[in-house]
Structures are given as structure tokens and as C-alpha cells.
Amino acid sequence: MFDNLSEKLLGSLKKVRGQGKITEKNIEDAIKEIRLGLLEADVNFKVVKSFIDKVKEKALGQDVLNSISAGQQFTKIVHDELVNVLGGEATPLNFRNSKPGEPAVIFMVGLQGTGKTTSSAKLALHLRQKHGKKPGLLPVDVYRPAAIEQLKTLGKQNELPVFSSDPNKKPQQLLEEAKVWAKEEMIEVLIVDTAGRLQVDENLMTELADLKQIWAPSEILLVADAMLGQQAVSVAEGFNERLGLTGLILTKIDGDARGGAALSIRESTGVPIKFLGVGEKVGNLEVFHPDRLASRILDMGDVVSLVEKAQDVIDEKEARTAAKKMAKNQFTVEDFLKQIQMMKKLGGIESILGMMPGMGQAMKKMKNMAPPEKEIKKIEAIIRSMTDKERRNHKILNGSRRKRIAMGSGTEVSDVNKFIKQFEESQKMMSRFMKMGMGRGGFPGFGGGGGMPF
Ligand SMILES: Nc1nc2c(ncn2[C@@H]2O[C@H](COP(=O)(O)OP(=O)(O)OP(=O)(O)O)[C@@H](O)[C@H]2O)c(=O)[nH]1
Ligand SMILES: [Mg+2]
Structure with missing residues (x-):
């Protein structure tokens, strides 16, 4: 969603955060980049101007520069101004009837x-x-x-x-x-x-x-x-x-x-x-x-929406167990199958990753690793051809087992090999994710919080 804008804004914020000591010039440079990013995203120039004016006023006016977390404070200022320009509070839909007895x-x-x-x-x-x-x-x-x-x-x-x-x-x-x-x-x-x-x-x-x-x-x-x-x-x-x-x-x-x-x-x-x-x-x-x-x-993730969405389709107890397993790297093929099914219900891996803190940018790389729909069908068939024992421990999959699974799922041994490799990669990644604590590594003080709901 709004990838280019996101990239531009993040780039300029990162520069400010990366500085040991922040000067007025750092902030001004970052603001210039933000301005350009907004204009490139086709935001109305008047809106851009008032946005930039407000950010400038807050960033240079407060004691931001002297504080130890100036970079983070600057990020927060930009975030808050984005919220403002988008309307501040959510405005609920009005579906009260004007006459009693009428819809x-x-x-x-x-x-x-x-x-x-x-x-x-x-x-x-x-x-x-x-x-x-x-x-x-x-x-x-x-x-x-x-x-x-x-x-x-x-x-x-x-x-x-x-x-x-x-x-x-x-x-x-x-x-x-x-x-x-x-x-x-x-x-x-x-x-x-x-x-x-x-x-x-x-x-x-x-x-x-x-x-x-x-x-x-x-x-x-x-x-x-x-x-x-x-x-x-x-x-x-x-x-x-x-x-x-x-x-x-x-x-x-x-x-x-x-x-x-x-x-x-x-x-x-x-x-x-x-x-x-x-x-x-x-x-x-x-x-x-x-x-x-x-x-x-700003790639701080939208964990609230993700959790809300997840609540519709996910069994909470099961989710907790899976999360624990992921963190301990005990995530099995069987769990993987369940995840695939949940992801499908949640609208696909792209939509999920897009809502995770820090994942918007990483997503582009992940997209290539995430199997497309057709591949998913194949993977499901492969997993369904595995025995319970194999699903719980894929390490026992030797050559003859792989051959049998390929036969049973109407695929090639190379497909089975590819799947195992993919699975091991995602196992590693999931474990890393969970250790990061989903969001706690991002921007302290706001956003973040909450674990992955599955
Ligand atoms: N990707 C995407 N496509 C959408 C979305 N909303 C609508 N579409 C697609 O846009 C096209 C037009 O949608 P319609 O709902 O027929 O639009 P409409 O305004 O009723 O069109 P008219 O009645 O002809 O004026 C369809 O192909 C929809 O599937 C959306 O949020 N995302
Ligand atoms: Mg129509």
C-alpha cells in the first residue's frame, strides 16, 4: 500500500534516527525529503504545504533537538501529522433511520x-x-x-x-x-x-x-x-x-x-x-x-487491524500454541498446513505482512518466498501425502519417503524437495520474528505491542 510514499518517508526518518546528534539542518533535510515524497505521491500541494509547516513547527519548536530520542520524536511528529491529515479520529457510519419503522x-x-x-x-x-x-x-x-x-x-x-x-x-x-x-x-x-x-x-x-x-x-x-x-x-x-x-x-x-x-x-x-x-x-x-x-x-504495522481480522478466523488457543512453537523453532509441517489455511482466510500472505510492523519494506523480499496460490495447492497436496510422523518431524524425510510423497501427491520429487527447503526457511524466519517480539523492536513509545495472533 502506497509503497513509494512509504519508502520515501521511511528513508528520511531513518536518516534522522541514525544520527548521533541531531541538528536543525538534519531535520530540515529530512523535511525537504518528506515534502518531495508527498508531492511525488500526488498529494495536493496545499495539503503538502500545511503538512510540512506543522511538522517543522513542532520539530524545531519543541525541545526535540536536545532530547536523546530526537529521532524517535521526529518520527512521532510525522506520524501524528499523517493521522491529522487523514482525519484524526475514525468517523463511524451513521445508519440511524430518520423515521421510526422505516429503514x-x-x-x-x-x-x-x-x-x-x-x-x-x-x-x-x-x-x-x-x-x-x-x-x-x-x-x-x-x-x-x-x-x-x-x-x-x-x-x-x-x-x-x-x-x-x-x-x-x-x-x-x-x-x-x-x-x-x-x-x-x-x-x-x-x-x-x-x-x-x-x-x-x-x-x-x-x-x-x-x-x-x-x-x-x-x-x-x-x-x-x-x-x-x-x-x-x-x-x-x-x-x-x-x-x-x-x-x-x-x-x-x-x-x-x-x-x-x-x-x-x-x-x-x-x-x-x-x-x-x-x-x-x-x-x-x-x-x-x-x-x-x-x-x-510508516511501516509501524497495523497490529490492531491484523488482530481484529484474525479474530474472525483464528482459534485463539491454537494461535498461542503455534506462536510458542514458532519462537522455539518447533514449528512443524502440520502447523505449517494450518497456517496456510488461516492465511488463505485472512486474505493471503501479502495482506498480512503489510500490516506487520517493519514488514512493509521487508515484504517485497518475502513476496518471492511466499508461494502463490497455485503453489499452495501443490504444497497442500504434498503435506496431505505425508504421514503424521513425517508432519511432526520433517527431518526423517529421506529419499524413499520423498519419492512416496511425490507419488501420492501427484508431484515430482523436486517439488517435495523444494517444499522442504521453503518450509525450513520460513521456520527460521518465523522463529526470528517471534523473538523480535513483533513490534517491540520498532519504535518504542508508540505503535507496536501485541504478539503475532497466530
Ligand atoms: N482491486 C480492486 N478492485 C475493485 C475494488 N472495488 C471495485 N473494484 C473493481 O472495479 C470494477 C468496477 O466496480 P463496480 O462496482 O462495477 O463499479 P461501479 O462504480 O458500480 O461501476 P458503474 O456502475 O459502471 O459506474 C470491478 O471490476 C470491481 O471488481 C477494490 O477495492 N479493489
Ligand atoms: Mg455499478
């Missing part, structure tokens, strides 16, 4: 292809899973053929109720009709997936303003593509002026967005980011927490 309504608006329909389904799932609400989905994109079907399909796949919108009717009419349906279905939050346009145009704005009159929404969320950088900011300004946005969903954060949209949009529009879209799947939605994103950018 709350959330409008999803935005330009074409930004992820409105996908995010509608993601949000519905989130409301059901995290808030115990019964969501309903209302497609009102009657212009693009198959738009309604797209939402219906997503609804079917995830057992979410979707209103059968008639594409020959107007969006205004559909919203009226959905009122009756939502009551019958006891929907608590109705998510309205609106049509996109190529650019902010008058027809679209009038239509959305009409819809707002028919049913006052508790939220009007702009779905904006983070890859568009500052362009997303001007779109947000356009929508906000006309409709009054209550929040933003920034999508495609998993792509190679540079960070400009995320870092500029709140400061420029005043509208809070509420969610991040981090992938194409319906589960790939994250509640936005400014401090957590700032920590991720």
Missing part, C-alpha cells in the same frame, strides 16, 4: 467504474456481520445494461436481499417502490446503488438531488477510486457542493495508488473517509482508521 438509507454515488456496486455489496455484508443489521440493496442504475443484474448476482452469492428493479422505470420511481418492499422485508438499512457517469454532470446531480428529496438518506457516500489521485479530490468537491456528502469510500487501495487521493481528500473537502476498498472480493472492505493507516504508511 435507514445509504446512497452510494460516484463516477463510472469506481466500485459503487461492489462497495454496495461489501457494505451490506459489513452491516450484517459487524452490526447485526438486516441490509437491503436497491439498484437504481437503469442506464447501463446489466447493471441491475450485477448487483443481483452479488446479492445471490452472499444471500443479501436485492430489490427487483424494473430497468424501464425511473430511479425516482424505484426508490418509492422500494419503500414498500423494504418494510415487507423488514430491511433495516437500505443501500442504494446509483448510476455512474463519466464526469460530474448536471443530469446526474439533478437525479441524485431528486432521490434525496424522496427519501432523506442517513449517509451519502462517494465511492472514489484511489488510483485517480488528485482527480478523485476534484470529483469529491463537485459531488459535495451539490449533494452534501457525508463520507467517502476509497476503493482500489490494493492497486498501485500512490496515496495522493487518501492524503488530500479529507483535508481538501472536509469529508471523512469511512471505508477503504482493498480488493475485488466482497470481504475486502476495511473500516477507515486514520491512525492505523498512518502506522501502515
